[in-house]
Amino acid sequence: MSTRPDRCLKCGKNPPGGLKACSKCHGATGMYCSKECQAAHWKLHKKVCHPLSDGEVWGIKILDNRHAPWSRQFQHVLLRPSHPVFTVGELCPVTDLCGTPLLIWGERVHGGKRALEDNQPAVYLRIEPDDGLAPAHWQIDMNGTCIVVRRDRKLLTLEAVEIIYEFHARLINDINYAEGEPFWDRPLSPEWLRDFADEYREEQKRKGRLGFDFFP
Ligand SMILES: [Zn+2]
Ligand SMILES: [Zn+2]
Structure with a gap:
């Protein structure tokens, strides 16, 4: 079972085109619908942006x-x-x-x-x-x-x-x-x-x- 987020961390949407993974954590804790949402969410995401192993x-x-x-x-x-x-x-x-x-x-x-x-x-x-x-x-x-x-x-x-x-x-x-x-x-x-x-x-x-x- 994947523990990756299944909605955009910023807006909560899951668009038909799919979500994009944050390249630093490979999407472990950062999945976004757009570059705009990713940028707007960085201040919060950076605290948990870490690939999970x-x-x-x-x-x-x-x-x-x-x-x-x-x-x-x-x-x-x-x-x-x-x-x-x-x-x-x-x-x-x-x-x-x-x-x-x-x-x-x-x-x-x-x-x-x-x-x-x-x-x-x-x-x-x-x-x-x-x-x-x-x-x-x-x-x-x-x-x-x-x-x-x-x-x-x-x-x-x-x-x-x-x-x-x-x-x-x-x-x-x-x-x-x-x-x-x-x-x-x-x-x-x-x-x-x-x-x-x-x-x-x-x-x-x-x-x-x-x-x-x-x-x-
Ligand atoms: Zn979004
Ligand atoms: Zn990340």
Whole structure:
């Protein structure tokens, strides 16, 4: 199964003439419909423009800088296929129900190493849809750096993680605790995440941020 992008990384289109591969990474993480899209996307793409070998996968490292700007909370990380996220990483249940399954691994939860910092975004991503809480083994004060990857091993972008994290934050905020009432106004579904993403993307585009032309 190819992990190459199957849509233009800039505009999200897949034109009938096919996509062109970035010559530096041989299309591993950069496929485009046109030279214009490629040029417009270089500022973001250059961070992950790297030919992939031996099943390497780009994931995202969630740092524990809860109050820092996005650029210091989420970072690209190139993972070898032997990274434990692929064996003991846990499925983020909300992402699975919403059509973009992510796996998450925590250095403290799975590695047993001493970690110094709290990692709230990682705990958010691990919530269960039936109670809105992360399981007990994630409810530790100091879970340190965590790694997330797409289950299909395709490129996970910083923007996608940000949208998915914000969606979880919205869910947690909107839980209806009234007995006998549904937890949320609508069932968790790919449509709900997409609607949320469209709204969020428009907001970020208005702020002039790059990388929010489509939700991958
Ligand atoms: Zn394009
Ligand atoms: Zn490239």
